Amino acid sequence: MSLVSTAEASTADWLRQAERVTVLTGAGVSTDSGIPDFRGPQGVWTKDPAAQTLFSLDSYLADPDVRRRAWQARLAHPVWHASPNPGHESLASLEHSGRLRALVTQNIDGLHQAAGSSPERVIEIHGTVHWVKCLTCEQRTPMPEVLALVEAGQPDPACPDCGGIQKSATISFGETLERDVLNAAVAAARDCDLFLAVGTSLSVHPAAGLCEYALVAGARLVIINAAPTPYDGAADALLRDPIGEVLPRLVAAAT
Numbered sequence: 001m002s003l004v005s006t007a008e009a010s011t012a013d014w015l016r017q018a019e020r021v022t023v024l025t026g027a028g029v030s031t032d033s034g035i036p037d038f039r040g041p042q043g044v045w046t047k048d049p050a051a052q053t054l055f056s057l058d059s060y061l062a063d064p065d066v067r068r069r070a071w072q073a074r075l076a077h078p079v080w081h082a083s084p085n086p087g088h089e090s091l092a093s094l095e096h097s098g099r100l101r102a103l104v105t106q107n108i109d110g111l112h113q114a115a116g117s118s119p120e121r122v123i124e125i126h127g128t129v130h131w132v133k134c135l136t137c138e139q140r141t142p143m144p145e146v147l148a149l150v151e152a153g154q155p156d157p158a159c160p161d162c163g164g165i166q167k168s169a170t171i172s173f174g175e176t177l178e179r180d181v182l183n184a185a186v187a188a189a190r191d192c193d194l195f196l197a198v199g200t201s202l203s204v205h206p207a208a209g210l211c212e213y214a215l216v217a218g219a220r221l222v223i224i225n226a227a228p229t230p231y232d233g234a235a236d237a238l239l240r241d242p243i244g245e246v247l248p249r250l251v252a253a254a255t
């Protein structure tokens with residue numbers, strides 16, 4: 001007899017039968033890669049609420065010192081030395097099995113693509129740290145080009161086209177999500193037969209609301225997260241195991 005739980009065995013069955021799986025991933029998928037969580041018990045903002053100021057659009061626009069500190073934080077971001085972990089790799093395998101409708105992620109680290117997920121299947125609802133955008137003219141520049149300027153001594157590099165303030169192409173507090181990206185995520189939630197929420201506290205809207213779209217459309221909902229979420233009562237199965245262990249087992253059993 002295997003030691004897997006009933007919930008895990010059921011999830012493996014559903015995954016095997018599914019034709020269109022939409023996955024939503026959050027910070028818990030990337031913590032094994034050394035990318036810190038922000039809202040969890042050991043989260044960056046839980047331990048230091050002032051750090052959140054760096055991510056507010058209003059303070060970023062108003063205060064050159066906030067921008068200087070934000071560029072230094074980007075330079076020191078663990079993402080530049082991070083590698084995908086077995087959780088990311090198993091989701092790339094799920095895509096290769098032909099069952100993945102879309103991989104919606106709240107993460108900005110690009111590790112799903114680094115693990116082999118197709119960029120056109122990955123919907124980054126909170127943006128990406130791998131690009132810089134101008135807040136005036138929306139010109140986009142690869143992050144390494146701008147970080148090179150920061151390293152060379154420019155505290156807050158301006159847009160080369162219009163001189164505007166630049167920021168990582170991530171969604172800050174006070175900034176709305178990009179409509180096209182959000183629409184694509186909602187469409188994927190409505191058009192799946194299994195919705196897997198992995199490593200997300202499901203506490204941030206509109207990402208969390210994707211579960212509701214999937215449920216209303218008749219999909220099964222499986223939540224894989226260490227801590228309880230507001231959607232646990234609506235889920236068909238809850239898995240508390242470490243993501244890097246349970247996801248590879250599930251995908252191996254289903255493919």
Ligand SMILES: [Zn+2]
Binds near residue numbers: 137163
């Ligand atoms: Zn510009």
